[in-house]
Amino acid sequence: MRPDAVVVGSGPNGLVAAVMLARAGRRVLLLEAAERFGGGLRSGELTLPGRVHDLGATVMAMALASPAFRSLELKGVEFAHPAVVAAHPLDDRPAVLVHRDPRRTAEGLGRDAGAWLATVGATARAGFPLVELLLKPLGPWGTGPSRPGWVGPRVLAQAVRFGLAGVLPATTFARRAFRTVEGRALIAGMAAHSMLDLRSPISAGYGLLLASLAHLVGWPLVRGGSQVLADALVAELRSLGGEAVTGHRVRRLAELDAPTVVLDVSPRQLLTMAEWPAGYRRRLQRFRYGPGVFKVDWALDGPVPWRDPAVAGAGTVHLGGTLEEIALSEAEMAAGRHSPRPYVLLVQPYAADPTRGGHTLWAYCHVPNGSPVDMTDAIETQIERYAPGFRDRVLARHTMGPADLEALNPNLVGGDIGGGLAGLVQFVRRPVWSPAPWRTPLPGVxxxxxSTPPGASVHGMGGWQAARLALRD
Ligand SMILES: Cc1cc2nc3c(=O)[nH]c(=O)nc-3n(C[C@H](O)[C@H](O)[C@H](O)COP(=O)(O)OP(=O)(O)OC[C@H]3O[C@@H](n4cnc5c(N)ncnc54)[C@H](O)[C@@H]3O)c2cc1C
Incomplete structure (x- = not known):
């Protein structure tokens, strides 16, 4: 039977769109190029039999905070929280720890305790209405599930306050707001998730938001692997009568026969899928991709031997040292070079989830887009710096550079896991400047x-916005 809507691609955005359309009574067909659903939510045995690794996302802070996921109220997905949200080891002093409790976190920051509470703490206290506003920079405001109605003056005031700090480069914000090595390093580690040069505008905003989510919802992971979340969404779609197919790559829109088509693809691919009006084509061609990542997954025979044992309880660990060191490594990368001491983002799922077949670990560092350089040694050297003897624990490793990531998922152009540069311009011109960038010039597409607002992460907001527009149209 002819579907009412075809969704191409089953990343979190495609899955959210498919479920929303199906819940609204539409007959939905979901087509996925890979052999498994999920895109950035896929898990698999990358190293040894029985070891569950997430191929992409593990940390689900955004999913918990997102209006899209909260409105879906999915069943069968259990979120597991590590004892410590995140840790930032330093060479000659104890690691800085981020706890769910902002006061406990602040206590570890000495002279910067007040600064933490006044910046990150205040953002967390503003709660879901502020997060909702930040995740919906465009489109109709104030109509999300947590806040029916309009955006009140209190939320707007909090947003202005957040914006004044968030618009700054992370380096400027860290030096202005924090005085200690610990406080500044912690902000740098948070902001570097953005993959931006930390001297660029709005890099502070990413750091502030992520850090505040540690207090608001935590940084949990999905028990059993992120694939469980993707599979739950597919099961929900099928329970509503939708059809979901893997191993089907769509190359041209002309292949599809449905009044509504929702595309979970990158602008580069979108360009090749139809004859677009010249203006739209030119605007898509201007879209810029960000740096790539080099990722290593390990099977270990035990936990990482951190010099500071407190790091063992953390789900996420930021490696790279001080603000100055991290800023330098990210600036090198933005200039097209490879830092010998890169900022490394490391996730130890076993700190929260004992069901993944043993001690599995992953880490990545940022590299220039499309880089062919093997960063395994640089990453492991950074881990050894804070965990001497780490390499002795390695039973098996699996590496993926930009080309491998793109082969896994065509949306990861040049290894860019953010779907496009996340700087100020492309925060709103994503991929084109429009109050509704989820709409293309072709009716129903x-x-x-x-690559649409609000950008990367497992929040499903792109899918949520596209589905809402499709239903309204
Ligand atoms: C290594 C890595 C670590 C990450 N860590 C985190 C994390 O811890 N927390 C977090 O929140 N986010 C993380 N992310 C980012 C997050 O995974 C992405 O932002 C998110 O998955 C993007 O969702 P999406 O739906 O836009 O697309 P994707 O998840 O990229 O999925 C797109 C899907 O569409 C399919 N597809 C594309 N083109 C076609 C076509 N023509 N026909 C059919 N199918 C097609 C692809 O095969 C893919 O399955 C990480 C990403 C990576 C790669």
């Missing part, structure tokens, strides 16, 4: 990937 929508774009929902991380």
């Amino acid at each position: 929508f774009l929902c990937s991380a």
